[in-house]
Amino acid sequence: MVGLLINKIFVGVSVENMDDFWQLYAIQFGCGFIPLFFLYLIPTRADVRKVQREMSALNEKVDESSRISTTENDLAEPLLDGKLREK
Numbered sequence: 001m002v003g004l005l006i007n008k009i010f011v012g013v014s015v016e017n018m019d020d021f022w023q024l025y026a027i028q029f030g031c032g033f034i035p036l037f038f039l040y041l042i043p044t045r046a047d048v049r050k051v052q053r054e055m056s057a058l059n060e061k062v063d064e065s066s067r068i069s070t071t072e073n074d075l076a077e078p079l080l081d082g083k084l085r086e087k
Helices: 001-009 021-031 032-041 045-065
Strands: none
Touching: 021 032
16 A cells, blocks of 8 residues: 555556656665664563563562451451441
């Protein structure tokens, strides 16, 4: 679709006129290098491992802080009249 658009707007190659067909090949060749500019966005294995270690440490902290004590002193009665009453 993009190639057709480039041909219609800039080059104008048709079945009857193939004189500028080389320009389409030159454009195709040049556009083939565009993805190389985005390679830096792919993380390295070291980057992935670092993030995984950080996430694992963060998950351990969250797990420790979210443990609920089940002793009698920490238990609360259910909501009564919209207020939480402790034993």
